[in-house]
Amino acid sequence: MNQTSSEAEATQPVVDSAPKQRHPLAGVLTAIAVALSVLTVAVLGLGVVVLVRTAPAAVGPSKSVTVTVTSNYAYGVVTYTRSSTTEVSRIEPLGTPKVWRPEVAFGDAVVVTIELISTSADDPTGAAGINCAITSADGSVNVSSSTTVTGGRAQCTWANDKAS
Numbered sequence: 524m525n526q527t528s529s530e531a532e533a534t535q536p537v538v539d540s541a542p543k544q545r546h547p548l549a550g551v552l553t554a555i556a557v558a559l560s561v562l563t564v565a566v567l568g569l570g571v572v573v574l575v576r577t578a579p580a581a582v583g584p585s586k587s588v589t590v591t592v593t594s595n596y597a598y599g600v601v602t603y604t605r606s607s608t609t610e611v612s613r614i615e616p617l618g619t620p621k622v623w624r625p626e627v628a629f630g631d632a633v634v635v636t637i638e639l640i641s642t643s644a645d646d647p648t649g650a651a652g653i654n655c656a657i658t659s660a661d662g663s664v665n666v667s668s669s670t671t672v673t674g675g676r677a678q679c680t681w682a683n684d685k686a687s
Contacts, residue, residue, distance in 0.1 A: 627633055
């Protein structure tokens, strides 16, 4: 079967030799997509850095401490605070102690506040009637503790500031 030249031209594919035109916004959209990708990676990377920086370091063990509060002359109210935990308890007179044995993390502190309800005539401020002691489980001297007494109010503080 012979084809004429016009029939041969009709069966040949038409090739467009002109360069394809890109949409005018194509470059802008590509730039925005790349910028968003970089920003996403940067934000995720920053999140990882923040998580690494805020992770708690191994700073030391927790300690078991014994908190003993005694009032020899007066009834009183003991407020015992450790971090966000607060316990209020009434102490009895004549040397009956109140004892707590909490675990205290490194950097944490135990604060005991004693408010006297009544005082004896011999000691109107109640200062001599308060004994507050906080010791660690190994019986070591609590060098970081302090007791202050002001007009019927005493406060005793112990901090776990030892790394070992």
